[in-house]
Amino acid sequence: MVQYVSPPLDLSFAALSDATRRGIIDQLGRGDASITSLADKFQMTLTGMKKHVQVLERAGLVVTQKVGRVRTCKLRKRGLKAEAEWIEAHRKLFEARFEALDEIISEMKQEGSDESAS
Amino acid sequence: MVQYVSPPLDLSFAALSDATRRGIIDQLGRGDASITSLADKFQMTLTGMKKHVQVLERAGLVVTQKVGRVRTCKLRKRGLKAEAEWIEAHRKLFEARFEALDEIISEMKQEGSDESAS
C-alpha cells in the first residue's frame, strides 16, 4: 500500500508565505469551493487562481477533484500537521535561548537607530 | 515607547521555506553564532550566509548585534509565536472539514493514477 509522504516543509512554508493562499485556506475552511468561485472571491483570473491551488496541492495542504467540468478544492486532512510539529518543536528553543537583559537591549537598538546596519 | 510589530506572516513563512534557514535556526538553538561560523557550518560564502541571516532578521526570527568585527546572531524571543498561532488556529479547520470516505477516495486516486491532472 502506498503511503502518502508529507511534502517537504519547503513547499508548505512557501505555500503559506502568500497572503492570497492563506486566504484560500480560510475560505476552504468555510466550505469546499471551485476554482471559479475562488477566482471570483479573490478577484483574480482563473489561470492565476489555478496556479495558487496547484501550489497548495503540491504542498499537501489541499486536495482537488474534478467532476464534470468543475474542479472542487478542499482542505486535506493532516494538512499543517508537519508544519505545526516543526514550529512547536522549535518554539521551545526560541524561548530557551532568551536572556532577558540582552534581548531587551538589542531589540531597543534595533527599533531605534537600527544598530544592526553596517 | 516603540512597540515592535511582528513582521507579516509572509516574511516569516518565506524565511522558513528554506532548509538552510531552518538549519540556521536549529543551530542558533544550540547557541549564538557569528556569520563566519554559520558560513563554515553550512559550507557557504560569508556573503551568502549574511543574506540568509538578513532574511531571518527581517522575518523577526533572529536578532543580530555587531561587536567589534563580529556580528553575533541569536534567536529572537517571540519568534514563531505568530506563526504557531496562525497554524494552530487553522489546523482546527483542516480537521473539521474532513469527511472520512471522500478523503480516502480522493487521496487514493491522487496517489495512484493522479486523477487530479487534466
Place this chain on the structure above:
DNA sequence: TACATACTGAACCATATAGTTCAGTGTCTA
C-alpha cells in the same frame, strides 16, 4: 446542434531568491 461554462496550457512579464565573485571597510593583534 449551438452556445455557454469551467477549466487548461503555453507564453510572456516583472520581480524576487539563492547563490556567486570581487573589491572594499573597519577591527584586532603581533
Place this chain on the structure above:
DNA sequence: TAGACACTGAACTATATGGTTCAGTATGTA
C-alpha cells in the same frame, strides 16, 4: 604599523513566483 580577520556591498547569474493574456478542450444545457 602591517597584516590578518570579519564583515559589507555592488554586480552578476540562474531560476522561481505571481500575475497576466490568449487560444484551446471538455462538459452541460437550451
